[in-house]
Amino acid sequence: MVLRDFTPPSRLLLGPGPSLVHPRVLHALSLPLLGHLDPVFLRLMDEIQTLLRGVFQTHNRFTIAVSGTGSAGMEASIVNLVEPGDAVIVGVNGVFGTRLAAVVERCGGKAVRVEAPWGTCIDPAAVEQALRRSGPVKAVAVVHAETSTGVWQPLDEIAGLCRRYDALFVVDAVTSLGGVPVEVDRLGIDVCYSGTQKCLSCPPGLAPFTMSERALAAAKQRRIPCQSWYLDMALIAEYWAEGTRAYHHTAPVSMLYALREALRLVEEEGLPARFARHRLNSDALLAGLEALGLLPLPAVGRRLPMLNCVTVPPHIPEAEVRAQLLAEYGIEIGGGLGPLKGTVWRIGLMGESAAEAPVLTLLNALEALFTRYGWLTTPGRALQAASGVYGQANS
Amino acid sequence: MVLRDFTPPSRLLLGPGPSLVHPRVLHALSLPLLGHLDPVFLRLMDEIQTLLRGVFQTHNRFTIAVSGTGSAGMEASIVNLVEPGDAVIVGVNGVFGTRLAAVVERCGGKAVRVEAPWGTCIDPAAVEQALRRSGPVKAVAVVHAETSTGVWQPLDEIAGLCRRYDALFVVDAVTSLGGVPVEVDRLGIDVCYSGTQKCLSCPPGLAPFTMSERALAAAKQRRIPCQSWYLDMALIAEYWAEGTRAYHHTAPVSMLYALREALRLVEEEGLPARFARHRLNSDALLAGLEALGLLPLPAVGRRLPMLNCVTVPPHIPEAEVRAQLLAEYGIEIGGGLGPLKGTVWRIGLMGESAAEAPVLTLLNALEALFTRYGWLTTPGRALQAASGVYGQANS
Numbered sequence: 001m002v003l004r005d006f007t008p009p010s011r012l013l014l015g016p017g018p019s020l021v022h023p024r025v026l027h028a029l030s031l032p033l034l035g036h037l038d039p040v041f042l043r044l045m046d047e048i049q050t051l052l053r054g055v056f057q058t059h060n061r062f063t064i065a066v067s068g069t070g071s072a073g074m075e076a077s078i079v080n081l082v083e084p085g086d087a088v089i090v091g092v093n094g095v096f097g098t099r100l101a102a103v104v105e106r107c108g109g110k111a112v113r114v115e116a117p118w119g120t121c122i123d124p125a126a127v128e129q130a131l132r133r134s135g136p137v138k139a140v141a142v143v144h145a146e147t148s149t150g151v152w153q154p155l156d157e158i159a160g161l162c163r164r165y166d167a168l169f170v171v172d173a174v175t176s177l178g179g180v181p182v183e184v185d186r187l188g189i190d191v192c193y194s195g196t197q198k199c200l201s202c203p204p205g206l207a208p209f210t211m212s213e214r215a216l217a218a219a220k221q222r223r224i225p226c227q228s229w230y231l232d233m234a235l236i237a238e239y240w241a242e243g244t245r246a247y248h249h250t251a252p253v254s255m256l257y258a259l260r261e262a263l264r265l266v267e268e269e270g271l272p273a274r275f276a277r278h279r280l281n282s283d284a285l286l287a288g289l290e291a292l293g294l295l296p297l298p299a300v301g302r303r304l305p306m307l308n309c310v311t312v313p314p315h316i317p318e319a320e321v322r323a324q325l326l327a328e329y330g331i332e333i334g335g336g337l338g339p340l341k342g343t344v345w346r347i348g349l350m351g352e353s354a355a356e357a358p359v360l361t362l363l364n365a366l367e368a369l370f371t372r373y374g375w376l377t378t379p380g381r382a383l384q385a386a387s388g389v390y391g392q393a394n395s
Numbered sequence: 396m397v398l399r400d401f402t403p404p405s406r407l408l409l410g411p412g413p414s415l416v417h418p419r420v421l422h423a424l425s426l427p428l429l430g431h432l433d434p435v436f437l438r439l440m441d442e443i444q445t446l447l448r449g450v451f452q453t454h455n456r457f458t459i460a461v462s463g464t465g466s467a468g469m470e471a472s473i474v475n476l477v478e479p480g481d482a483v484i485v486g487v488n489g490v491f492g493t494r495l496a497a498v499v500e501r502c503g504g505k506a507v508r509v510e511a512p513w514g515t516c517i518d519p520a521a522v523e524q525a526l527r528r529s530g531p532v533k534a535v536a537v538v539h540a541e542t543s544t545g546v547w548q549p550l551d552e553i554a555g556l557c558r559r560y561d562a563l564f565v566v567d568a569v570t571s572l573g574g575v576p577v578e579v580d581r582l583g584i585d586v587c588y589s590g591t592q593k594c595l596s597c598p599p600g601l602a603p604f605t606m607s608e609r610a611l612a613a614a615k616q617r618r619i620p621c622q623s624w625y626l627d628m629a630l631i632a633e634y635w636a637e638g639t640r641a642y643h644h645t646a647p648v649s650m651l652y653a654l655r656e657a658l659r660l661v662e663e664e665g666l667p668a669r670f671a672r673h674r675l676n677s678d679a680l681l682a683g684l685e686a687l688g689l690l691p692l693p694a695v696g697r698r699l700p701m702l703n704c705v706t707v708p709p710h711i712p713e714a715e716v717r718a719q720l721l722a723e724y725g726i727e728i729g730g731g732l733g734p735l736k737g738t739v740w741r742i743g744l745m746g747e748s749a750a751e752a753p754v755l756t757l758l759n760a761l762e763a764l765f766t767r768y769g770w771l772t773t774p775g776r777a778l779q780a781a782s783g784v785y786g787q788a789n790s
Binding site: 001003007008009010011013017018020021026029030031032034035036038039040041047050051053067068069070071072074075077099103106107127195197202205225226227228229230237248249251252253255257260261264267268308327332339356392 | 426435593
């Protein structure tokens with residue numbers, strides 16, 4: 001097979017991740033490698049830990065990047081805590097809650113599912129009921145930002161329940177970290193994991209991960225060893241978290257260069273400004289989409305700014321339009337998963353993608369397509385609505 | 396924390412990996428991202444599969460890159476095949492065989508260890524004895540290139556035993572793939588995994604992985620689900636291997652760009668030329684090291700060309716010299732692990748690092764240091780010996 005040079009076509013990445021990556025991060029990826037035990041590389045790991053603590057808003061010593069994607073972060077969080085027979089309450093209102101429950105069961109745990117319709121939040125009262133009924137519960141696990149539905153799960157009440165019932169609190173922040181507050185210490189979250197390719201705007205391949213001292217103690221005091229060697233945090237602690245820097249596996253050096261640079265960009269912007277930027281661009285996008293007849297699936301106040309899930313009216317062939325957006329305009333947006341397949345679009349405004357130009361470019365393309373197919377009688381309104389939101393913010 | 400730009404110091408990477416990375420691969424890493432379900436990216440995945448089949452010398456449909464490092468490849472190979480109670484014969488003669496056995500046990504399997512002293516090969520007769528004694532055996536797992544000792548394990552006889560006793564044959568080719576032949580189809584290897592940062596000269600972060608139809612069938616017909624969701628090949632098959640390209644996790648896009656380019660370089664060179672290059676440079680290095688009084692740990696015929704493990708005489712403080720090589724000359728070599736700590740050096744000549752300039756540069760630095768400390772009375776011999784090997788090859 002003779003292959004040519006690979007030249008990716010230009011893409012505006014507005015799907016559920018990966019998001020657009022800053023040129024500084026792409027440059028960091030291309031730097032020559034260091035050994036994974038080189039003193040200079042170990043210093044870079046220290047810096048990443050410090051920067052990650054900032055974005056997780058935690059002082060947890062055990063704050064690292066798992067050498068796998070966000071799903072590896074999910075598996076790491078469960079596989080270290082859950083032993084056979086342990087009950088774990090899992091909020092299930094989308095793909096990722098469903099997956100969490102499956103991972104609990106693959107660890108031999110008993111997943112107590114607290115369900116809610118896709119597009120709605122998990123009700124803390126239902127979590128409390130499950131806590132009261134289930135006997136001792138090892139952990140409560142919920143998805144902060146359900147990427148499959150665009151729902152923003154409030155965490156305060158569930159955090160309080162975890163303290164009251166002495167359960168470890170596990171939070172999936174794959175899509176939320178860096179886009180909305182993820183307050184690990186204030187909420188007393190015990191294990192929190194994320195992915196790099198969402199609001200941190202780093203390529204996929206690493207899972208930011210933080211663990212409280214009591215969660216780490218639980219992981220170290222297991223009755224039986226963690227069933228995963230690769231994700232065993234008691235072992236990984238020696239390489240990443242406890243200063244000994246003992247070899248466990250070969251860290252993904254280039255990806256860690258990229259993560260450092262992506263986190264540096266987050267720090268330069270500052271979390272409050274970054275959160276406000278995600279909010280503003282989502283508001284503008286949603287105003288424009290509303291003018292096109294596309295309304296958010298989640299209720300007001302429950303909508304994630306970085307993952308805008310809107311219902312596509314039945315007369316619009318959503319898959320065809322998405323394919324056309326990609327082929328004609330180079331714009332990627334996401335379709336629905338599971339029960340939402342064919343009925344929603346998931347439009348990501350994450351990290352570098354959360355900006356005025358992507359929002360206006362997408363709305364303009366949608367207006368053009370909708371007009372072409374006769375779904376829109378008065379074009380221009382979507383851009384106008386978005387522009388109004390930006391104008392108000394600037395005034 | 397205000398961090399400066401990260402500028403890695405120049406390093407000649409001659410440790411156990413990562414190896415030097417070709418500028419074309421570094422450039423590929425820096426290309427803008429595509430979505431993990433973008434048709435153009437899915438085509439790139441197809442190409443990687445084809446290229447990996449070439450380097451694994453297999454027609455296995457299920458030939459992919461696992462989204463984790465080589466250790467994730469190891470875990471994936473075991474966690475998919477082994478169910479609680481399954482017996483697995485594991486060759487243990489170094490760190491990675493030891494790890495394989497540990498992973499088998501974490502999967503609830505019964506690891507039947509066939510041991511050999513570090514620095515020697517696993518004896519096929521001992522494997523046969525274990526097969527005869529153990530009752531039904533699910534798999535036999537051996538390390539082709541034991542990175543901790545530099546031992547090259549012959550596979551032919553053990554392959555024959557696996558067929559005779561109807562056991563699956565699992566081979567760790569983390570360090571061998573791309574440097575010496577890894578003949579998956581000819582030997583009937585059922586599961587073979589590698590890492591990208593060794594003889595493929597791609598950054599660490601992916602594990603090339605191939606699985607025979609009968610291994611895949613075993614993974615799909617398990618009595619209980621694979622205990623890892625992240626590494627469940629029955630699920631991953633739908634994304635990578637079976638044409639449906641159904642979402643499982645977000646693939647590490649940039650790393651896969653890099654792997655495609657690294658594999659393209661392998662294909663351009665051709666496997667026979669690549670193997671010969673690894674051989675020649677190892678011969679030259681060993682000739683030079685012998686002149687310095689550093690002799691290989693493994694016996695003749697058992698020495699890996701890409702991982703040269705030599706005994707350091709007791710009068711040489713090996714850790715200090717290694718640290719000096721790094722600090723003064725920017726050269727990384729590896730020390731010993733486990734029982735070999737403090738007594739050996741592991742010098743990697745992998746992929747891009749397997750070349751005349753790195754060999755001569757290292758020998759020159761060692762000669763200078765050895766002369767400085769009075770361990771060498773007649774300097775120049777190491778370079779002369781290496782040069783002689785190169786001269787012979789060119790004549």
